[in-house]
Structures are given as C-alpha cells and as structure tokens.
Amino acid sequence: MAWSSLFVTLTLLSCIPGHNALDLLKAATASNNLPAIPAVQCWCAGYPNQTLCSWPETSQSPPTQYIATYSERHTQSATKQCHLIPPGSSSSALSSGSSNSSGQLWHCHLGDLKLLTDYIINITAVNPVGSSSHLTSFMLEDIVKPDPPIDVRVSPRSSRKLMVVWSPPPTWSNLDIFPLKYQIQYQWENRGTPQSMHLGPFERTRIELGLTPGRTYLVQVCALELLGLGECSNWSSPVKITMPKS
Structure with missing residues (x-):
C-alpha cells in the first residue's frame, strides 16, 4: 500500500451540558501540510445585527483559503455565505473592538440574524492538500458582547x-x-x-x-x-x- 495515498477522517463531537452551543470539529487528515482547524470566536457587538466571527491567520504553507457559511439549525432555510474580511482590512463591518487586532485575524460578517434562533456556522480552511473545518452552533442572545465604552x-x-x-x-x-x-x-x-x-x-x-x-x-x-x-x-x-x- 502507498502510504502517501492514505486518507483518514477524524471527527470530534463536544456537547457541554447546560449550554446551547454545540461544537463540532472535523479534520480530514492527509499529511502534515493539512490546514489547521480554524479557532473560531463569534460575538455580536451591535445588537441585533452587528455579528462577527474571527480566527487567526495561519503561517502554514501551502497558502490557506477559507469558505464561511451559516444557516438556521432547525429549519430547511438556505445556507448563506458569511462575508469574508481578510487580515488587515479596514472594512466598515469591523467593530472598533475587533479592528485593533485585524492585522492578525480573519473575520466574517453575518447578516440578517434573527432573535431566538439557533444558527450553525461552518468555517472551512482549504489548501491543495486537503481541508479542515470548525462547525459551531450558537444563538444570537448568547454571544452579545458590546464594544468598550x-x-x-x-x-x-x-x-x-x-x-x-x-x-x-x-x-x-x-x-x-x-x-x-x-x-x-x-x-x-x-x-x-x-x-x-x-x-x-x-x-x-x-x-x-x-x-x-x-x-x-x-x-x-x-x-x-x-x-x-x-x-x-x-x-x-x-x-x-x-x-x-x-
């Protein structure tokens, strides 16, 4: 067997009692050059519709690209694209609290979120070797975090x-x-x-x-x-x- 062609998929499911959030980390492992699983954090700085998710820029080679989508968890609603904002961007979608670190972080802006609704966001890192994904469930009310006065x-x-x-x-x-x-x-x-x-x-x-x-x-x-x-x-x-x- 040619070990270079071996492809292993690893899935880790973590459910924390007493929390609404469900974190699912899925990595398709083909070699040491596989992109790192994005370490994603989401928050709402301007209730109810100034919601951003961020993750650190990677220095891995080959270069990594990202696919970011979100959808309502318990309905058949269409999957939406999360607007990607590259590191160092001066996009108006960035809140004042996040823009200070935008030189090292990717961001994506989630629009048209509703109250009392469970959402799933999927951030997938892709390079020529393979892909790694971070899949998280959240409700808007649980991630409200105003910027500093x-x-x-x-x-x-x-x-x-x-x-x-x-x-x-x-x-x-x-x-x-x-x-x-x-x-x-x-x-x-x-x-x-x-x-x-x-x-x-x-x-x-x-x-x-x-x-x-x-x-x-x-x-x-x-x-x-x-x-x-x-x-x-x-x-x-x-x-x-x-x-x-x-």
Whole structure:
C-alpha cells in the first residue's frame, strides 16, 4: 500500500451540558501540510445585527483559503455565505473592538440574524492538500458582547471624590430600542498587593467614586446589554489617576 495515498477522517463531537452551543470539529487528515482547524470566536457587538466571527491567520504553507457559511439549525432555510474580511482590512463591518487586532485575524460578517434562533456556522480552511473545518452552533442572545465604552474621562472633585464620565460604544446603534448598562472597575495597590473594586451595573454614563487621598488608581468601564445578554468582558483602556492629597 502507498502510504502517501492514505486518507483518514477524524471527527470530534463536544456537547457541554447546560449550554446551547454545540461544537463540532472535523479534520480530514492527509499529511502534515493539512490546514489547521480554524479557532473560531463569534460575538455580536451591535445588537441585533452587528455579528462577527474571527480566527487567526495561519503561517502554514501551502497558502490557506477559507469558505464561511451559516444557516438556521432547525429549519430547511438556505445556507448563506458569511462575508469574508481578510487580515488587515479596514472594512466598515469591523467593530472598533475587533479592528485593533485585524492585522492578525480573519473575520466574517453575518447578516440578517434573527432573535431566538439557533444558527450553525461552518468555517472551512482549504489548501491543495486537503481541508479542515470548525462547525459551531450558537444563538444570537448568547454571544452579545458590546464594544468598550469610549471617551472615558476622570476628574477629581476633592481629595476623596472622583467623577468618571464616558460615552456608549459607537457600534451599538440601537440605544433607544436596546439600552446598555455599565460596570466600573477601579484598581490600586495596597502595600504592593493589587486590589480591585467593581460597581454596577447601572444605566447612567457617569458615576462619582469615593477614593483614598494620594492613592493612584486605574479606572475602566464595560458595557452590557440591558437585559443581561452576554458577558461584561470588553473593558475600556485603563485611565490612570492619582488622587490629590488631603
């Protein structure tokens, strides 16, 4: 038998109890030059229709191309093409939170998604040797992740009071219909030991903090969908402030 012609298909199925997501990784293995299985992450930065998936660019040879499709999981609806955005692109489909890393990532934009609907997305890497696929199931409500708030500003009102003000992420365009709420995180060191405090969530875009005179703090803000969909994980860049001494 000629081992060079041997073709093996490996399928890994993972179902996590208590989660709606179903991840299926399928690799067709012919040689060491087979494209790597795309490590795909999906999120919705502008509810309900600013949804992107991303995966790292590969340095493998021969060059890899991608096929990206999605469809409703429990219906006979037609399969749609996910609009591919190459690494380094300045496409308007990229949210501000993802564009910072677009030089190393492929993206695809999913349009016309509906609420309370289970979707399957299939990202297949292809080169002349073979193909590898990542197949994932998700619901839009489970991947809501607003971009970080912008224009975070801090101003001491006294040696113990600090006003923090910010603006909503510009990629969240439906504030009247889908309001946001916010969390505040501030960090400091106490005798060399890192300390942190979280406040919120609340709907206002400003808050007054009671802090210690003379101490230096790092302040960050994170946005959440009002109904609590998704997680608060996209924090703004930290703003450093040293409080006046008494």
